[in-house]
Amino acid sequence: MHDGPGIRTTVFFKGCPLQCWWCHNPEGIRKDEEEVVSVHKMEGRDFPVKETVGRWMDTEEVMNEIVRERVFMEESGGGVTFSGGEPLGQVDFLEDLLLACKREGFHTAVDTTGYTSRKNLMKIMALTDIFLYDVKHMDDRRHLAYTGVSNGRILENLTFLASQNKKIMIRLPVLPAMNDDDENIGRTLHFLKSLTPAIVEVDLLPYHAMATHKYEKFGMDYKMSGIPEPGADDLERMKKKFERAGFQVKIGG
């Protein structure tokens, strides 16, 4: 899992204000515990088993899990990543956890959609060493269509974070025929360039259909059927574009 520098312990928050078509963590969309059915296979026979996804935990419980990973985080220069879902959806809890991590000396990353209030961001900004920040589409209309929300607040918050000199890794899903056209890429590049030097890396995250089965399990519609996975050549070309603009780029981040 590539979610920040070094070996990382990732805490997934449940609940997300966005509903991106391609979301590969659909278990993070709804806020509450969910009952799903998993199928275990043994000698060709299927054994359906009920499983609860998500668990209400307090700061101490979560920290008990995190500190177990200390040796790996320390040896690798890694740390803790809060992801989701949207971690800022439970901002007080997130603040608590970030504080606790800082007391332990852990490097912290927050993986966010950016769809949150300025006030929430200010609460956790100082406790966050690096933001992993999604930029899904520059066109507001299409952003709304694909994710269910407008991109206005998201881009404003990103500009704000950059102005505060926070380190930011941009996460760019590459979705054929949805956001990989020259126009969108051009606008994205232009926007990101205005934010340097805060952008430490751009990760191109090629769409993959690996999460399809999860949608069935969670009884959700999967709107991406028929969308191909991006080709390696296209990705390379896109990578070059960003590199020429002076960004450090990774495919698959």
Add this chain to the structure above:
Amino acid sequence: MTSRVEKLREQSLNAVNRISPERAVLITEFYKSQDARGRSVPVQRALALDHFLSHKKLWLGEGEMIVGERGPAPKATPTYPEITLHSLKDLEILDARPKVSFKVEEEVYRVYREEIIPFWRGRTNRDRLMTAMDKSWLNAYHAGVFTEFQEQRAPGHTVLGDKIYHKGLIDLQQEIRRQIRALDYFHDPEALDKREELTAMSLAAGAVMRFAGRYADLLHGEAAREKDPLRRRELEEMEAVCRWVPAHAPRTFHEALQYYWFVHLGVVSELNPWDSFNPGRLDQHLLPFYRKGLEEGSLTEEKARELLSCFWVKFNNHPSPPKIGVTAQESNTYTDFTLINLGGVTPGGEDAVNKLTFLILDVIEEMRLLQPSSMIQVSRKNPDRFIHRALDIIKTGFGQPSVFNTDAIVAELVRQGKDIEDARRGGASGCVESGAFGTEAYILTGYFNFNKVLEVTLHDGTDPRSGKKIGLTTGDPRGFKSFEELMQAFEKQMNYFLDIKIRGNNIIERINARYLPAPFLSLFIDDCIANGRDYNAGGARYNTSYIQGVGLGSITDNLTSLKYHVFDKKDISMSSMLNMLEKNFDGYDEIRHDLVYMTPKFGNDDDYADVKAREVFEIFFEAVDGRPSSRGGTFRINLLPTTSHVYFGSVIGAMPDGRKAGEPLSEGISPVQGADRQGPTSVIRSVSKIDHLRTGGTLLNQKFSPEFFSDQDAKQKLTALIRSYFRLDGHHIQFNVVRAETLRDAQKHPERYRDLIVRVAGYSDYFNDLGVELQNEIIKRTEHEGM
């Protein structure tokens, strides 16, 4: 790779394993002869070696630079009838084995029928040993509670230190003469024994010097006949090398390698020691010769690389000696476990990684051979780039090098009472066994089957497979009121069987000390000469006898399942559990599913399960560690299986963790295949809960898909994973880099995967050469997709 090396490598890969009767014939000839009469046992052994080396056929391969073969040709493998005698049926089995067969020509059958079998039947060391064992030992042995290493092979397991790079055999003979002169016949009741042993050592040294002389003569003749002036020069140089070593201390890189190789051949011809003799810290021993050669201009990097490559081929030409009986049929491997150590620390404790370390890593990558196997010793003092270079090679997926924790090895050896410098001169050999190279005889005595002991406990001392009472009466488990009662019964049975094993070992060690001395090997392991005592009789500075525990993951899961279901949740009664096990879960799929999927398992950093691993470890440790051995040494434990987890699984019925009858057990300290579902960091935390520093080696196998090694970032993470495990005192980790689909395809189309090498357990083997159960098991090992 030069074209010469390419050719030699190809020849070695294509050479067919065959049984050579040469040694059996010559040894039998010697023991029938006048020369054997009236001699002490050690002197007989030395003269037998001399007779063999003086009359064996010499092999000189085209383009070879390092000379000498144990058999008359590459992969022609001798037998050791004085130790274990192959029957005609055994030879047929070896010839017909589906995996790693040994061709047996008509002539071999004839010689065995007419000469070898009539002479040795009933008088081999194996006969001696088996008749000395009592009924309780035989019962446990036949039930598969433990194996016995010395049953078919001589004690071995040691690694050469740096002695031969400073002293020639003539120097050693001089030391021996001094020792003989100093013997005190007035006060030392062993003076005579010592004289005989020392005399034998000197004779054995002479035998190998004469053998080198025969090669020098052969090379002389070849040079005279050679038309190509370049090769003629080479042959002349090789002749000069063989005239100088092993009689004298080597002066050049070439001489150092050839000296080692003569010593190697002497050791593996003298006896059939477990495991293969080994040069150990090659990058340390050869460094002075490498530096000197480069400085003087007599050596180039390319020349050194070529010589090392030729040296590598030599190891690959030597499969391990074939076995008899059931083991001949079922042995899953015939590699001889040479393990080259690279890196680590110097005797003074400094970072030992040097230029030659990286050159040897290049050779390992280029040669891609099963033998010699290789490992890197990683100390916290070694640089990351050393690990990165090794990961580049591991990534290519032939299972080498494996990765060891130098700081743990040193701590283990020091805990056992060794001098810290001796410990730092050591490393790991065989699969994962810690040893002080050049000063220790550390004999593996046999695998111990934790899970069989549990099965016997669950049947009140009876082996359900045979119906025989082989253990203690510890009570019908259906009457146990608490899990603690079950644990107490298990502990009693463990102690009982470990006592039987240790008692047996002590008898066997005396037999081997008396009848199976190794005077040639004794020359090189300190302080055999100074003590006037054989390697097999406690002559070494340190003498350790290991019992290797097998199936830690399985025993943990079995005990955990019993505690969880029978005593804590109480959703399965002991009697229905026993009933299901007896029926091999037939008709109990649902419950078996719960046992496999819905029960805490070792390897997930879940204390509920992991605590049991620690308890079993403590029982094992307490029963064995520190007990005296009859060589004057000490018993210790380690946790490694080689391939015995397959055999041990085959003698056990269904078990409470959901494993069906006959299936393999977990290997080393790894979790049960497929039971670890929380990723590699959880595995590492689980297996770090046992105290590695109180063992002489543990084995952890982790399989990664090749993508795991794809870029610099991934490499850094793997390096951090290794460093983390070692910070938690982990002893060893090895990476299998293959995809499950690849392996499945290899099962379907073995012809397309002839070169596919996988890490089995502390060693690598060709996937095609493995038994199908072992193949399946490797496929099952969890493939960690991410971290």
